[in-house]
Amino acid sequence: MSTLPPNLYAVLGVDKTANQTQIDSTYQQRSADLKKQNTPEAKQQLAQIDRAYQALGSADKRQTYDQTGKEPAVTYKPIGTTFIT
Numbered sequence: 701m702s703t704l705p706p707n708l709y710a711v712l713g714v715d716k717t718a719n720q721t722q723i724d725s726t727y728q729q730r731s732a733d734l735k736k737q738n739t740p741e742a743k744q745q746l747a748q749i750d751r752a753y754q755a756l757g758s759a760d761k762r763q764t765y766d767q768t769g770k771e772p773a774v775t776y777k778p779i780g781t782t783f784i785t
Contacts (some may be wrong), residue, residue, distance in 0.1 A: 708765060711752035716766075720759065727753040 709716050714726050727749060734746040755771050756762045764772040 707754040708755050708771065711748050712756060720757075723753070723756055727757065 709718070710758040712723065713724055713730060718726070730749055731746060733751075734749070736740040748782055751771070754761070757763050764770075
């Protein structure tokens with residue numbers, strides 16, 4: 701299992717002040733772009749943004765991350781790992 705950089709906002713490519721709509725749309729756009737690439741690097745990046753989104757995509761989990769600086773406990777389920785070929 702790969703480790704995430706300490707800043708989950710940077711993994712997603714959003715600022716810490718981003719609202720939930722911005723986080724959701726950025727995740728959707730980046731994951732769609734990565735799925736189209738279908739390369740090992742894209743798959744790795746997609747796994748990282750999936751994990752970051754699972755921590756920041758929910759208000760409760762995001763609050764936990766903001767308060768502790770640690771990724772909240774989540775059951776990791778890849779969200780966007782289906783690639784377009």
